[in-house]
Structure formats: structure tokens, C-alpha cells
Amino acid sequence: xxxxxxxxxxxxxxxxxxxxxxxxFLRGDEALGYRPRVPDDQxxxxxxxxxxxxxxxxxAGPAAGADxx
Numbered sequence: 001x002x003x004x005x006x007x008x009x010x011x012x013x014x015x016x017x018x019x020x021x022x023x024x025f026l027r028g029d030e031a032l033g034y035r036p037r038v039p040d041d042q043x044x045x046x047x048x049x050x051x052x053x054x055x056x057x058x059x060a061g062p063a064a065g066a067d068x069x
Contacts, residue, residue, distance in 0.1 A: 001038040003046060004064035009057040016049035016058055024049060 003023070005016075012030030016023075023042050024034045038046050038060070050058045 001043055001046065001061055002036055002064055003034060003038055003050075003058060003060045004036070005032060005034050006057045006059075007032065009055050011055050011057075013054055015052040015054065019049040019052055020045035
């Protein structure tokens with residue numbers, strides 16, 4: 001699975017980093033970093049992170065315009 005984060009939309013609430021810390025992380029106070037390719041064991045956590053984003057800045061799989069593999 002692949003993910004895409006709209007960093008222009010992201011407001012740094014860090015719900016994704018809290019729910020899937022192996023995939024999302026903060027750089028400094030508010031800059032979000034992420035691993036675009038999600039390990040298989042993190043799919044469920046990333047799904048929760050996508051749903052929890054208050055500004056809907058995170059997309060996964062086909063919604064991200066990326067492959068689902």
C-alpha cells in the first residue's frame with residue numbers, strides 16, 4: 001500500500017503520527033514526514049490514521065492515486 005499526504009493541507013495535528021508512528025513522524029514542531037510505502041504489518045494502523053486526520057490530508061491506496069500492492 002502507498003500513501004500520500006497533502007502537506008499543504010496538513011495542519012500538524014499529528015493524529016497520524018500518534019496512530020501509526022512507524023509510518024508518520026514529526027520533524028520539528030509541525031513538519032510531517034512519512035514513509036510513502038506502507039509495510040504490510042502497518043496497514044490497519046494507517047487506515048485508522050487516514051480516518052482520523054481532521055483535515056483529510058492523508059490518502060491511501062487508490063484514493064492516493066497510488067498502487068494498492
